[in-house]
Amino acid sequence: MxxxxxxxxxxxxxxxxxxxxxxxxxxxxxxxxxxxxxxxxxxxxxxxxxxxxxxxxxxxxxxxxxxxxxxxxxxxxxxxxxxxxxxxxxxxxxxxxxxxxxxxxxxxxxxxxxxxxxxxxxxxxxxxxxxxxxxxxxxxxxxxxxxxxxxxxxxxxxxxxxxxxxxxxxxxxxxxxxxxxxGGADSEITLSITRSSGGSGSALKISLAGLRGGHSGIDIHTGRGNAIQLLARMLYKLDVPFDLISLEGGSKHNAIPRETFAQVMTDKVEELKAAVQKQFEQIRFEYKAVEKNIKLTIDAGETSDPMNLDSKDTFLALVVGLPHGVMVMSQEIAGLVETSNNLAIVKTMTDKATAYTSTRSSIISALEATRQKIDAIGKLSGGSVEHLDGYPAxxxxxxxxxxxxxxxxxxxxxxxxxxxxxxxxxxxxxxxxxxxxxxxxxxxxxxxxxxxxxxxxxxxxxxxxxxxxxxxxxxxxx
Ligand SMILES: [Zn+2]
CATH class of the missing domain: 3.40.630.10 (Zn peptidases)
Structure with missing residues (x-):
């Protein structure tokens, strides 16, 4: 034929x-x-x-x-x-x-x-x-x-x-x-975590999911939510006492995280649920134009040794403080993002937690300046920062x-x-x-x-x- x-x-x-x-x-x-x-x-x-x-x-x-x-x-x-x-x-x-x-x-x-x-x-x-x-x-x-x-x-x-x-x-x-x-380059911050044994109250698993995600370069200017940062923000502001066991989200360095899960323990289950829900409603309103399917669920979780208060506060502050999204638009080419950062992956292990970010810029010095910011935030939190090799702009x-x-x-x-x-x-x-x-x-x-x-x-x-x-x-x- x-x-x-x-x-x-x-x-x-x-x-x-x-x-x-x-x-x-x-x-x-x-x-x-x-x-x-x-x-x-x-x-x-x-x-x-x-x-x-x-x-x-x-x-x-x-x-x-x-x-x-x-x-x-x-x-x-x-x-x-x-x-x-x-x-x-x-x-x-x-x-x-x-x-x-x-x-x-x-x-x-x-x-x-x-x-x-x-x-x-x-x-x-x-x-x-x-x-x-x-x-x-x-x-x-x-x-x-x-x-x-x-x-x-x-x-x-x-x-x-x-x-x-x-x-x-x-x-x-x-x-x-x-x-x-x-050009782009990734950085990883590692923070030591101290845990207390036992913990009290009931364990809950809080899931934030249904976000759009997308490519961390091509879609970064769309204002989509970062599931990791939004859930960390909800927990950071919470006025009900709780212990944090873990916070995990993101899977790829070049994808905006779509889902994040936190394991917590609390003596005040109903108050905590209500407070988280209230935070979530604010976020849902804030993102109503771009994140139509954002979803919060709170289920029973598994009991485990929680982070001590110091570790919990420092870790949440680190995740909230790291930059995400467009940093600068190009001054020469209309609509072009010049520099951005994606807070891509967060993991918690027994004795440490890691945050992985991916920075992009069409100007190498601007890329470096953003990595410097990440470096500074990582060090202020008492963590160690590794800057991985990148590719040129x-x-x-x-x-x-x-x-x-x-x-x-x-x-x-x-x-x-x-x-x-x-x-x-x-x-x-x-x-x-x-x-x-x-x-x-x-x-x-x-x-x-x-x-x-x-x-x-x-x-x-x-x-x-x-x-x-x-x-x-x-x-x-x-
Ligand atoms: Zn091609």
Whole structure:
């Protein structure tokens, strides 16, 4: 059966996408996709190089007469997120992605499509092969394992690339050019806990759940509640005597915590329940626009040795005092969060408690300043603070030369003005930019919806405009 993709334009781009979608390439299983790229290079007599992480660079000579133009890096990632609908029988390790064309949209059939970033890969291969595309020397950079933690980009060694202008082809809104991303780094505070034996009264388990959570970068500006901090706040203000056994919430460093559980003991069960409920009603009112499903439950708990009063007070103060949410908005790019912190995970053990936070910023010094604040709060509480290694920011540069070129060529090709943006999460450009000093970078792509889900689709008309824009940009730079 011939593929419905082979009738689409631009032909070369869809030819490559059609081949790539038949190659299994879940994150960390990119060998076959890498081989496709290396074979492509061999066929055309292009030099290619693979590093230990599996990243590949293909060097494409300039169109005759354009040899002196600057080297342009075209970059995309080989891997895809492998997700399917639960009722779909599909083996990502062996089966080709099934594709459907419906009107202007290409989708898969119950699985992710892999247009993220298959269209970017196909565009760079097409540009290298397309006789009508005029360009200077190109380096096609294919990275591995972007989706689980930018691991391919992390493994690139200095010297792998010669070019100092890079077009990252991994964006998802046509006409929106990304020129920056956040760097991030985590910190963990550990506090010693002293417990008294026994404790008196009845044990209760207080659960705060039903919050929306979300990505700690992309969703941090939405004002969603942090379940850990809200429950700690309720307990911190409580005017009924109680002992604290544990407070636990959050599971991932990059997710806003959705649920938190406290184990307490008290002699005044009904008063405590009423006081907690009252606090909860205030919080529910405060968050009524964003947290419609927030839920409090108080059940019978299990008796255990509670923290002594000192430990309890210090621990709750620490959790309440740690920053959460947006710290600063960008002063240059409207709507961009510059710096934020996510109080991600809190755990209590027999003799210690830990609080884990995840900081992001597009400006490294601002990231460090926030970690300094966390450090200070941790130390004021008498705890020890460990700062874990992070990943670099890509600081937006509104004066970037490549941005000027892309804006102009986009206007020429589509008649429309481009929008300039940055995101509050990590991108491969952040890591690559740190390794190759002076790299002028930009990220763009066609309209692509719902990446990482079986509803992923890509606009055919937008892919064509994206490719024409890429060609026009390469010609302009040559
Ligand atoms: Zn991607």
């Amino acid at each position: 011939s593929s419905p993709l082979l009738n689409l334009k631009p032909e070369l781009l869809w030819k490559h996408f059609d081949a790539i979608r038949q190659i299994p390439r879940c994150s960390r299983n990119e060998d076959a996709a890498g081989k496709y790229v290396v074979d492509f290079a061999k066929q055309h007599g292009f030099e290619s190089k693979k590093d230990d992480t599996g990243n590949i660079v293909v060097r494409v000579p300039a169109t005759p007469g354009k040899e002196n133009a600057p080297v342009i890096v075209l970059q995309g990632h080989l891997d895809i997120v492998c997700e399917k609908n639960s009722d779909k029988e599909f083996n990502f390790d062996t089966d080709p992605i099934e594709v459907l064309v419906e009107g202007d949209w290409v989708t898969a059939n119950g699985t992710t499509l892999g247009a993220d970033n298959g269209i970017g890969l196909a565009a760079s291969l097409a540009a290298a092969e397309d006789a009508s595309c005029v360009h200077g020397p190109l380096e096609l950079l294919f990275t591995t394992d972007e989706e689980t933690g930018l691991n391919g980009a992390n493994g690139i060694q200095p010297g792998f690339l010669q070019g100092r202008i890079m077009l990252n082809l991994d964006s998802e809104e046509e006409g929106n050019f990304s020129i920056g991303c956040a 890509w600081t937006p540069n509104l004066d970037s030369d490549i941005l000027k070129v892309l804006k102009k060529t986009y206007k020429n090709v589509t008649g429309k003005e481009a929008k300039v943006m940055a995101i509050h999460a990590g991108l491969e450009c952040g890591i690559i930019g740190e390794k190759f000093e002076g790299m002028d970078m930009i990220s763009f792509g066609p309209d692509l919806n719902n990446p990482h889900s079986p509803d992923e689709n890509v606009s055919i008309a937008s892919v064509e405009r994206f490719y024409n824009h890429l060609s026009a940009t390469l010609a302009e730079l040559a």
